[in-house]
Structures are given as structure tokens and as C-alpha cells.
Amino acid sequence: MLISQTKIAIPIMQKNEEDILKTAEDYIKKEADILELRIDAITDATSEMIENIVDTIFFPIIATNRTKSEGGDFLGSERERINLLKTCCNLKHVEYIDIELQTDPCLRDYILGKCSDAEVKTIISYHDFEKTPSVDNLLEIVNQEKELGNIAKVVVMPKDLEDTISVLAIMSRCDNTIGISMGELGSYTRLMASKFNSPITFATGGDVTAPGQIDIETMKLMLNMDLMDEGDLLDDI
Template sequence: MISQTKIAIPILQEKEEDIIKTAQDFIKKGADLLELRIDGIANVNSDMVKKIIDSINFPVIATNRSKKEGGFFLGSEKERINILKSCCDLKNVEYIDIELQTDPCLRNFLIDKCREANIKTIISFHDFEKTPSVDYLLKIVNEQKELGDVAKIAVMPTNLEDTINVLAIMSHCDNTIAISMGEIGSYTRVMASKFNAPFTFATGGDVTAPGQIDIETMKLLLNMDLMDHDDFLDDI
């Protein structure tokens, strides 16, 4: 059975020409979506982002990650959100990633702009130090889904049990991407398809997050009949 979960590959490059070349390579390798990490672009501005996305001419997730969420954007929060807002005018932008912990006024402003433009939103939450409890993560996901279209959590495990907690979230929540980072959590990226996650993340070369799997391996694993999610984690 062919997996319905799409594969997104992040692009984290500083220069416009490198981004476009990398995008072409990832498209050839079979990416379904490209996540443009705007925060990685040197001296970035809205016009530059528009030019890059138009040149790529492929479905894009626009992400401009703040430093407190593990990103590299150096400008103000208003500047960061305004660059994302400018992506609402671009035909190839399918999703805009908005961090849950963004200032509520700026966050809600951007969500409204996305809705007006019929662009889907990913409301994301990251914890690079630990994996919160299942109850806490469920609370986060419920809040995310009240705000946007897709909930995304990415958390750091300290043991295997933490990764099971992440699977529990996917088991109970639709339209949710739940990632356990690091090597011991890498398998959760593959299990995303077994819980009908809209997409998962792989790498086409450069690793932008701990535990990422290369796209060639991911495509093979997503289409293996590993197990049926209806028979898995029933008691979690």
C-alpha cells in the first residue's frame, strides 16, 4: 500500500543560488514538499523570499524560525512575521509554519492573513530539552488545532518511553505531526504514515534537525507494511 503521508525536505541555505540548486536536487529525489527555512537566508527580505519561491516553482512550506525555537532569524519579531505574511501572496506556498509561542497578537494576525489567502497553517511547538507528559502534549495539540490546520510538535527524548509518548499523540490526534528528535526518536518520523500524518520530514543531504532520515530511506520505509495503527498503542 502506497503511503498517503507526504515527505517534506527542509532547505537551510544562506544564498539564493544555493537554495534553488538544492531545491532542484530535492525535487528530483522525490520530495512532495520543500520547507524553505527563511531564517537561514543571509540578509533576507520579503522580495528575496518571493523571488526564491517563484524560482523554485514547487509546493513550499514557508518557515521563518525564531531563535528561541531553534532558528536563526536575527531581526525583530515584527520583521519575522511580516516576511511570513508576504508569503501569503505566493501561489506555490501551501503551508506557513507559525510557532504556537509567538506573541499572540502577531500570531493571530498571521493566521488571519493565511485564512484570507486560503493557505494552510502549521502551528508548531518545540522542546529541545525534554519530552513533556502525554497530557501536556495533548493540551498543546488541542490548542494548536483550535488555531490552525495542522499541529506539529517536536520534542527531545531522554529515553525510549519518551518516544512512545510521541506515538501516543499521533495515535489520538488527526492532522498532527509529532516528532521525537534525536537518534532514538528517528523511527517516529517513519511511523507518521501509520497514523495518517499529513506529512513527515526527511533530509535530502543537509541535516536540519537531529534524527532526520534521508529521503531515499524514508520513501522505502513509508511504503513498507510495518504495522496497522489500529492494532498499535490501543491502550495508551
């Protein structure tokens, strides 16, 4: 049986603990491989609240606390934002912590050190909601990310089909890299992730958290169809 090595993550964007736990249960039933806990979406998030949520969900989690400049909702200071991520370093079910490449270098190095001490893997992310940088610039960004963390992530906005192909070019050249072209034009890049052995792709369980997201049911169906097609080809050889 062929199984995609690309994990499907679903972001949780609910604002309070009760809704987060209900949503997590729903997404687990829908067979997400990993959940992204968007701390920036939580109203008045505290370390104690995050710890209780993660322990109760009892499922692999990406901890993300996204800045306003990169599409997030966190309203506090940068130090407060990083301190909430620090809480996640020692939580058993947090598999990854997402850290923006453009975080202040001192704070970025601080949280990276805490992740290293706790042996928690990191995703170093970059978002551009206006354009797609050139392939050379994207490669430079990914190389910087990979020097810092375990997985590189670039999320960019295409203006034409060529821009979406630039994202595929990055995934074809770089291992341990998540490449996403946003919007309807780039939505297919989320499905192509498995073709390039991307470690994670992102779907939605109902709430759309980024332009061009695909619901998990469609994502799983399309990935399985691709794998079956590959299996048929192998059988014919």
C-alpha cells in the same frame, strides 16, 4: 498500488538564493513531496527575494521563519520575522505557513488572519529541545494548536524510549498532527508517521537540520516496505 498519504518534506537551509534554487532542484529530483523553505537560514532575506525564490522553485512549499528559541536562525525582530511570513501568504506555491504556538499572541493572530484571508493552510508548531512533556501536556498543546491552525506539530526531545512512545500516543489520538521525537532514540517516529496518517513527515536531502533526521532515500524505502507488508497482509485475508 498502495501509496502513503503522508507527504515527505525536506527543509532547505541554504543561505543565498543561488544555492537555495540548486538545492530545491536536487530535492525535487529526489522526489520530495513538499519543500520547507527555511527563511531564517537566508542571509539578509527580503520579501522580494523570497517571492522570486518561491516563484522560481515552482513547487509546493512550507514557508518557515523559525525563532532562535525554537531552533531557528532568525536575527531580526519578531515583527520583521512575521512580516516576511506575511509575504508568503499571497505566493501561489506556498501551501503551508509554519507559525510557532509560542509566538506573541498579537503577532500570531495577525499572521493567522493574513493566512485566512489568502486561504493558505497553517502549521502551528511547538518545539522542546530539552525534554518530552507528559502525554496530557502534549495533548493540551496539540489542542491549542488545532484551535488556531490546520495542522498541529510537536517536536520534542526524548530522554528514554517511553518518551518516544508518548509522541506515538499523541499521533494515535489526534488527526492532522505531526509528532516528532528527536535524536537517534526518536528517529523511528518519523517513519511511523504514515502508520498514524500524519499529513507530513520530515526527511533530509543531505543536510541534517534536526537531530535524528532520516535521508529521503531511506525514508521512501522504509515507507514503501511498510506499505508492501500491509499489502501482503491484505492479500492473505
